[in-house]
Amino acid sequence: MNTPNRYTADIFDTLSKGKFICSNSVEDNSSKLYTAIDENFDELYNYFFAIGFILERGDEYFYFSRNEIKATLDNKIEQAYRWVDVVDFFMSFDNGFAPGFRFTPADVQQQVKVDASLKDKLEIMKRLTGEGSYAERINQLIDKQLVQPGYAELENELTNQYKVVASYNYIKQLIVSIQIQEETAHEILK
Known part of the structure; x- marks a missing residue:
């Protein structure tokens, strides 16, 4: 099978590390990769599916998913519950905390x-x-919980300004689905 386009290796390299490719990334290469995936989604989906990866489309972002064993799923669920606290913290910092939002650690510290x-x-x-x-x-919170997983990027090193990228919607949607499942479970128990 031929690779669908010249960006396939870079796309795989990024997504296979558990990172996201976002439409509003501050990195030019990531924006190019986003466009390449968006324009060739079906071909890339089939290509990656054949090698065991599922190319997923989110709201202005792409990522890989795989069929997971139960232990791995349990770890991911535990991490998702930690993200509830992280999202709650940053939404409490500023309720406009969403893709495109810009902030500095000093802003957070002041608040x-x-x-x-x-x-x-x-x-x-x-x-x-x-x-x-x-x-x-x-x-530490910004670096470990936002930057490393790919939900925010350092936009300006001089001012230490970060930008929330589109993949942040992934974590918000995950949290909403957790809350909906919990509410459904509570309704069933009543």
Whole structure:
């Protein structure tokens, strides 16, 4: 089987690492990959499916999924519950926290200093951030829970400004589905 286009190797390299390819990425290469997938989705889907990967389309982003064993699914569910806290924290920081939103760690730190509820949420997340000053813990949270999984990117190194990218919708949709499933389970138990 021939590869559908010249970007296939780069697409595979990015997505096979568990990363997202987003339409609004600050990286030019990622935007090119997004366009290549969008224009050749069916061909790429079939190509990757043949080698055991499922190319998934989200709202302005792409990612790989695979059939998982139960233990792996349990770990992913546990991680999803951690993301509930992370999303709640950043939505409490600013309810406009969504794809395209720009922020700096200093913005978050300033809000934590004046908002007791946000400060409490940061304390609850010590298991994710470890010990340290507010600045250290906020930086850790941004890096480990937003940047590394691909939900935000450093847009400006001089100002330390980050941009939330389209893949953030993936985690929000996942959280909504968890909450819907929990509500359904509670209704069944009544």
